[in-house]
Amino acid sequence: MSTTNLLLTTFALPLILIALILLFRKQPNLREAASIGVGILVFVCNLMLLQHWLTTEEISFTLFTLFPGVTIAFDIEPLGMIFALVASALWPVTTLYALGYMRAHHEPRQTQFYCFFALSIFSVMGIAFAGNLMTLFVFYELLTLATFPLVAHAGTKKAKRGARTYLGILLFSSILFFLLAVISTWHFTGTMDFKLGGILDGVSDGVVSVLLILFVFGVGKAAIMPLHGWLPAAMVAPTPVSALLHAVAVVKAGVFTILKVMVYVFGIERLATIPSGTFLLYLAGFSILFASLVAIRKRNLKARLAWSTVSQLGYITMGALLASPLGVVGSAMHITMHAFSKITLFFCAGAIIVAAHKTEIPQMRGLGKQMPITMLAFGIASLGIIGLPPAGGTWSKWMLLMGTAETEHWILMLILMVSSLLSIGYLLPVTLRAFFPGPEGPAEPVHANGRFDLAPTASLIAIVITTFACLALFFYADAIYQFAMRVV
Structure with a gap:
């Protein structure tokens, strides 16, 4: 299998799983077996991608062009590979845990739970392998929307209130700050592609300093204060969802995004000279x-x-x-x-x-x-x-x-x-x-x-x-x- 097809398979498997979960919605044993089996397949695909990447050191793919210079594209690099392997390794394990928890706790709407769980992992793979800022932003937002029903899963007033806090803070921060940072980066550099060493050469220190603030506060999933309130509020969710939020997907997507932007947009050398960096560091x-x-x-x-x-x-x-x-x-x-x-x-x-x-x-x-x-x-x-x-x-x-x-x-x-x-x-x-x-x-x-x-x-x-x-x-x-x- 070519690397492109292998990468596409990694994305396709969670979407295929959603169809299987709906097909087996009245047969919980098959539904959960499919969830664990597909989770293992995604992990195997990532291991195969790792093997190819270590050999060729270049795996990239453009899905489509939104308009000139703005594409939905994927690229494999070390940070993304680490994140993808961690998330895909923990997905089938979390599903196995959920099988015991959801049944023993007699949780309602389990088919819905597994569907949105699969959609969340699909989003995580998009974040991990994003080849540019626009792709990263699209899948970052999709992850927020995919996990919102999971936070509200219990259907109680407390669960709905926690889910609204979750959605409100994450959408507010990403649309007001993250999206503005992405558009501004494109405006000042003419590109959204990630590049080791950064893409902000020639941009003034003042502009770069503002961009750094916008990115750090825009990635609300990293839960830096004062944009942390969504995380304790989301604890109303079932424990498998809490595990998804805290280990497999959401918070890791946040800090991964911060790390990726620091390395591939700002660059380590430029980052060390930015005035606002010291404030954000402390x-x-x-x-x-x-x-x-x-x-x-x-x-x-x-x-x-x-x-x-x-x-x-x-x-x-x-x-x-x-x-x-x-x-x-x-x-x-x-x-x-x-x-x-x-x-x-x-x-x-x-x-x-x-x-x-x-x-x-x-x-x-x-x-x-x-x-x-x-x-x-x-x-x-x-x-x-x-x-x-x-x-x-x-x-x-x-x-x-x-x-x-x-x-x-x-x-x-x-x-x-x-x-x-x-x-x-x-x-x-x-x-x-x-x-x-x-x-x-x-x-x-x-x-x-x-x-x-x-x-x-x-x-x-x-x-x-x-x-x-x-x-x-x-x-x-x-x-x-x-x-x-x-x-x-």
């Missing part, structure tokens, strides 16, 4: 620290994880804005490391809700006896977020710390260290409460009903897979590092 640092402080005060587990995500996204945005090779490589690595750790944490949170009907952290005392695998997985994934061995997050955080040292931003280095200490405070006590409840014992006894772990079987398998991935990324991080180094 705004990212503020987001990291403030969100960590909010997270440590939350008693609801999903809310705590949501604020943790706001903080961790700040790491990636900050790394991109450091305008240094180590910062860019650290950000690219953290996209991968955070994805596997955070999805595992949300998988565990959902399993606790379904099996033990507990949402508040104080309720989880002694839960490790009834859900040992789930709570152990939560502890391992927590190490990835904190940045401690033997989880992959150790290396991405180390690279980001080295990036702050390389650029002599000592205050930011201190912020990263304090944030890691705070993440110990808001994540590890969950596991410790579960296994060492103290003299009080469990908050409420949970009957195991003869099962070793109460989590639904399909969900438990997904939890084990992503937990082992967190550990594997610690020992095989060099492969991601070497790949990310191709960017710089």
